[in-house]
Amino acid sequence: MQKKNRGSQKRGSALFSYGRSDAPRMICRGGLRTAPSRLAMTLDEKVRKTLGELGVADAAGVEALFAEVRAAIEAERASLISCGAASESERDKLCKDLRDRWLARKNGILSSIDERWLKTSPRELKPSVGRSFNTLRRESAGLEIAELTRDVPLRAHAAAVDNLSAGDSGTAVVSHIIREVPGDLTLPGNRRPLGSLHPVTQMQREIEEIFLNLGFQIESGPEIESVHYNFDALNIPESHPSRDDWDTLYIDSQTVLRTHTSPVQIRSMEKYGAPLHIIIPGKCYRHDNPDASHSPMFHQIEGLAIASDITFADLKGTLDFFAKKLFGETIRTRFQPSFFPFTEPSGEVSISCIFCAGVGCRVCKESGWIEVMGCGMVHPQVLRNGGIDPEKYSGWAFGLGVDRFAMMKYDINDIQLFFQSDVRFLLQF
């Protein structure tokens, strides 16, 4: 700030500061402007003295004195305009202060000149003082509030900060901002609530983590999928009920919203060949009416392992390990035969009920088991469709519903809660 003050003195365009202690002073960039020291007597002091006391004895002296006054008016006016105002209310005040300083009927500089210079002037100087005073009056019309308000710009805060010179210290910039920005910067800021991961996303990441640690990779694919990848390549025949309009959302006859993440299995086989260890998380869509256990959009994770000597025992071991990692070491798994067009043999995996530890309760319908996913050895035709030779390679696959897992884990009884964006619900995670 010290440095800035010296700078403005050197520029000499002092504003409201001709040494009058009660003169309104303006804060502009660079802080308070102080009186130029080169003047022996300030203008504010001069207007309180008579021409005689000032030693003005001829017309040339009068003219020089009034020229100084007009220059001061011009300088103060120009300085206010170049500084601008941060707000309309600040502009109103600055304009009124400048106007009153010069034009106020009582104590204004022009009144003072009228009293001290004109009325008391010696007879021989009166015509010249009168002429100069009239000129001054005319020219000071630019100090009227309406004139000033029209010319003083409202400055954008950012532009004002840009105008601070490169040498300004951080303190100067901050104090400038504190002056220019309305409000109290020492108050704490507005806190915006931080969101958290959606419970389905949390569940998905937890499952992903387990398989990533087993050496699987994450793959993804399009949600708008061709009938070829969604059905044909997965060995799902034209006549299969899942291809019906009542189960599948069709974009057109050859394009669907994928009904499972399995198309990415084919895409990955084509892309990478064998061996292959991937999991495929993602959104799926089915023509289901929303209810407590159905949603037209839901989340799946599928796993696929293809290698030269893979057996059903690897599948069982992997999924048993996964269930214990996710739900705890005491969890047991049960595999029962099932049917899917894309696996042979196929199975359904149940885990011992996590609510009653297998004793039997309402959730497991007193069976002690909860069915959690489908699985099986990849059908040889599916391997072939993915460009992999079933004579050389075998593989297994599984698929599970992430939403269902999250419902189990968090004991949520309605899948709709996940997708209603009710913050009261989401805040619990």
Ligand SMILES: [Zn+2]
């Ligand atoms: Zn149970």
